[in-house]
Amino acid sequence: MKWQKLGQIFEFSNSPFTERFVSHVQSPQALVLADRIRIYFSTRKTDETGKFLSHVQYVDYDFEFKCIIGYSERQVMPLGKIGCFDEHGIFPLSPVRVGSKVYGYTNGISRRTSVDVESGIGFATSDDDGVTFQKFGDGPLLSASLNEPFLVGDAFVREFGGQFHMFYLFGKKWSEATAEHAAERVYKIAHATSNDGITNWHRESKFIIPDKVDENECQALPTVIKIGNRYHMYFCYRHMVGFRNERGKGYRLGYAYSDDLVHWERDDENGGITLSESDWDSEMMCYPNVFACRDNIYLLYNGNHFGKEGFGIARLESEK
């Protein structure tokens, strides 16, 4: 694969969101509409205790990504009620067009006391091209199960061959806290299928992408696109410890391919996109989202500091 980086196209500090939010535009995910490309992301407010709450917003681009032609001025969807799986944040929202509706799969976040957070996959639908979403109940579509004990999240859903395929992640373990670090989580990518994208998810409850770092590698935000007869997956991966500020341990983009959606060959060397020498994505690349639009294939992603400042985009030059 060969990508041409088009640069950081969206900066929080130069955006209309600075009045209502404090920072971050994380996990950009595209919904291609008739006259625009709508890009969802999660941005942050602080609550009364100073802790962050992630909220979904969007910005609309023309097909050249030259101009912002619209943005969300109101709430796209509310956070959960007290005690619900998504009361402390929705990050990210992953949209997919299904008929006249837009399905939105959310990663809901709630805080815990013995560990930082727990998460679950929520579901919402939109009848207005994704301006607003209505939640499918107060609870999650998928959450912890017998062999997926915690941190179920980051769903990416596409219909392939008449079936809905979900790529998501679930937690493998929470490490014990040490003198050097707090309890850290380890999570990896998994796969589930459903006939309608909503009910009766068949979960294999196993990790599908081999580790590259070590057994504690954390893998997040899978995104899959079919080109020809081959499925290509991008995701981000990092070390369990030191990923926030140690060079070489933070998020980078991983790549895998498959011809049957079941067996995946990890092939980061041929992913075709790596850290820049300098610039906004020189220390970290994370939260990829691949999509097709007008004969081109694009890759949205965040750079340094987990997308605190902005997001950027690359265009596929060659799939060889």
Place this chain on the structure above:
Amino acid sequence: MFKWKKLGKVFDPTTVVGKSWLHEYAQAPATLIFDDFVRVYFSCRPPRDENGQFTSRSAYVDLDRKDLFRVLRVADRPILELGKRGCFDEFGTYPVSVIRVANEVWAYYAGWARPASVPFNTAIGFAKSSDNGVTFQKLGDGPILSFSPDEPFILSGPKIRKFNDKYHLFYIAGQKWVMVDGQPEISHKIRVATSDDGLNWTKYGKNLIPNYWGENESQASPDVFYANGKYHMFFCGWQPETFRKTKHRTIGYASSSDLVNWIRDDNKVGISVSKGEVFDNQMLAYPHVFELDGKIYMLYLGNEVGRYGFGLAELEGELR
């Protein structure tokens, strides 16, 4: 109206010595009948931890089958380990319900986690015993029955039964956290799920028992017993708005011919708080009905939700 003759307190956990995890409380009794004794599972607590919080454990007491007021032995150790860090059952396993399946004993239990915004969250776990219910091994680190769009939090109070070759799991599902004097109090309702194998469950998805005292009443301990051509459910209920002040819980009753349509008739229950200085002069809670040697008994909790143990009553007449 049924007629229950109270026989007195069977077991007082505060009299047990030498078990740090069994300091007080003997909650949610559930029986497993052996040739010579009746094993009564219950949930108990060590003293509060440094944060003033309890961690519930589960154990059993064996009662002489010929004289249920004669305690033969108390479990040497809890029957279930607490969950690993970040798991749904990290801070408690309470309550437990058991059933014999071939040479094994299967247990369904509620596991306790500690969210940041509310005092607890619970989901239902599963474990098996191959030593007649002395110790149980979990099948996985996660819950077997967990949250879903219309059951956003608090799945608890499992009661496992097998009727008509199908497993029925009666349980409670949280409806909302009600703010009472600035504190969140949970409102939960009785529901049922069914399964062919005891592992893969289909939720019925509706509240089974009509409200009696108000929209927010909490219902718990849905104990179902078949007799004389119909199903009898004894359960307990309270009002989250006033419970902390009144310390009052009471036992309710409903009957059904099909296990999903229930007619509530608390006037038939035939057991209520005692008068005088006895362990059950404030509340009755967590009923469990069982048959032994031609008689029908009810185990139930007294004051402070079984802090000082559970009592036994015997049915005079029949369940009709």
